[in-house]
């Protein structure tokens with residue numbers, strides 16, 4: 001009986017969407033206010049969904065505290081109140097879009113989640129209340 005469980009975590013981070021091979025006008029045209037040269041922040045919500053069988057002894061797919069601890073260790077402690085362009089190791093060399101962030105977080109969590117004996121299923125990130133990205137690792 002495969003069941004899905006999701007943990008939500010929140011973080012605040014600064015970023016800038018830009019390409020250094022484009023001038024500021026072109027960056028503004030493509031990326032809008034997220035290209036502001038002096039940075040800006042968002043309050044992100046991260047939803048990590050894992051799947052696995054229900055353990056008959058506990059009734060749990062996973063102890064959610066363990067999953068939360070893992071997300072804090074691998075992601076939140078590195079990105080919360082940081083500049084993801086300059087300070088976050090797993091975002092180096094990536095354009096700091098929500099899409100790329102979702103892929104990077106998947107890559108950070110896939111193996112550690114697997115080490116807990118369950119499978120990572122989905123990463124969902126909201127950047128504003130109107131926009132969110134989902135990544136299923138494919």
Ligand code: NI
Nearest residue numbers: 015033034042
């Ligand atoms: Ni932005």
